[in-house]
Amino acid sequence: GYKGRRRKDPLTGEIVRSKRHQDNFEKHYGRKQKQGYQLHHINMCKTDDDVSNLAEVTPKKHQELHSTYDKLCKPLIDAGIIGFDTDEGYYLIKQ
Numbered sequence: 130g131y132k133g134r135r136r137k138d139p140l141t142g143e144i145v146r147s148k149r150h151q152d153n154f155e156k157h158y159g160r161k162q163k164q165g166y167q168l169h170h171i172n173m174c175k176t177d178d179d180v181s182n183l184a185e186v187t188p189k190k191h192q193e194l195h196s197t198y199d200k201l202c203k204p205l206i207d208a209g210i211i212g213f214d215t216d217e218g219y220y221l222i223k224q
Contacts, residue, residue: 131148132148132150132176134147150178151168153178153180157180158180166186166187166188167187168183168184169184169186169194170183171183171184173198202220206220
C-alpha cells in the first residue's frame with residue numbers, strides 16, 4: 130500500500146496524516162495536486178514515490194491507465210512470461 134506519514138503541523142501543532150507520494154509531489158512542484166485529480170504511479174509500484182514516477186491525472190484517465198496495464202498483463206501471463214507472486218502481491222518475470 131501507500132506509505133503514510135504523520136507529522137506535527139508547525140503552524141497549528143496538530144498531527145497531520147499524509148501520504149508520501151503526495152508530500153513528494155507537493156514539495157517538488159510547490160503546490161498540491163489539482164482538485165479532483167489523482168496521482169498515478171507510472172511503474173505501478175505504490176512504494177516508488179519519486180516524482181519521476183508520478184503523473185497527475187483525472188480519475189477517468191487513471192482508470193484508463195490501469196485498464197491498459199491489465200490488458201498487457203493477461204497476454205504475458207498466458208505466454209508464461211510473467212506470473213503473480215501471491216506472497217509479495219505483485220507480478221514478476223518468470224526466470
